[in-house]
Amino acid sequence: MVVRHDADASKALLEQVNQALNSGTKLRIQGGNSKAFLGRKVEGEVLDTRVHCGIVSYDPTELVITARAGTPLVDLQAALDEAGQMLTCEPPHFAEDATVGGMLAAGLSGPRRPWSGAVRDLVLGTRVITGFGKHLRFGGEVMKNVAGYDVSRLMAGSLGCLGLVTEVSLKVLPKPRECVSLRFEVDVETALKNLAEWGQQPIPISAASYHDNALHLRLEGGEGSVASARERLSCELLDGDYWQQLNEHQLHFFRSETPLWRISVPNNTGVLALPGEQLIDWGGAQRWLKSDSDAQTIRRIVSEAGGHATCFTPGACDSPMPPLSAPLQRYHRQLKAQLDPQGIFNPGRMYPEV
Secondary structure (H helix, E strand, C coil): ECCCCCCCCHHHHCCCCCCCHCCCEEEECCCCCCCCCCCCCCCCCCEEHHHHHHHHEHHHHHHHEECCCCCEEEHHHHHHHHEEECCCCCCCCCCCEEEHHHHHHHHHCCCHHHHCCCCHEEEEEEEEEEECCCCCECCCCCCCCCCCCHHHHHHHCCCCCCCCEEEEEEECECCCCCEEEEEEECCCCHHHHHHHHHCCCCCCCCEEECCEEEEEEEEEECCHHHHHHHHHHEEEEECCHHHHHHHHCCHHHCCCCCCCCEECCCCCCCCCCCEEEEEEEEEHHHHEEEECCHHHHHHHHHHHHCCCCECCCCCCCCCCCCCCCCCHHHHHHHHHHCCCCCEEEECCCCCCCC
16 A cells, blocks of 8 residues: 655644634635636635645555545546556546646546546545534545535535535546547537447447547447457547547637537437537537527527536636526525535635525
């Protein structure tokens, strides 16, 4: 087992939180700030998690890694890579100084998401400084989660609004033995139809996107299954770097000043008549949209398809996160009240009410 104690600043972080509670000061949690564009702007005293960093424990035979929130994501992935393992959710970095805590708070997953799960699916446990000024451990082995909720997984995608995560334990898996990327020149209707059919067949797909009038496919698994699928789907090979460029928004599609929207829709959703230019990912379940159209129009079209839309461009929309129904608003407020009753953590980052 590899154990590193790079910088345990949990006491200092806890002291800062308690001082904020005593003075009524709001806190703006940040790590590498690589995903500061997500959500609404937050005013408050900066609480920098990068002082609390390092891999606490990693045993490749147990397929579990535990790291502090301020640990650079590149360091964690380098340790996994050395052991031939990976985070199956493929979290995007968007900057070299992205942190493990930021990965969890943002809850963003890469091209492999539909086949291997999201960030929250990898979370086994966390340590969290709550809005009561307590440093608690949540997970399956020590403390029962409050109100029946899985608190550790609630932190995934919460944008730091529910508490300060100081440590997280994640499930990891071995890297696939074989990986091949393919490119098919087809129209978008044919691409979505093929993906729907292939999803019902034993084809080892681990990523699928439609971009520049072509369907891009990644096959991963054992040598035999990948070779068999490649022969069956006979087409030209694609440079494997494409998936990282897609994940990190480095493709030409993302190099634009036009507002960017992330559209999430049910599997097997057909072509959406949205105003603007689209890039389809996750086999059709995620669409990236560049559009100058107003939020109401975009969200109406997406809602009719059973999905929701998030604005990724700061300042382009007053409410960047998808609007909540009345029951969901109530749940969000109740969770905030239970974990952060004074509302000091990233107030209003997701919604004004939380």
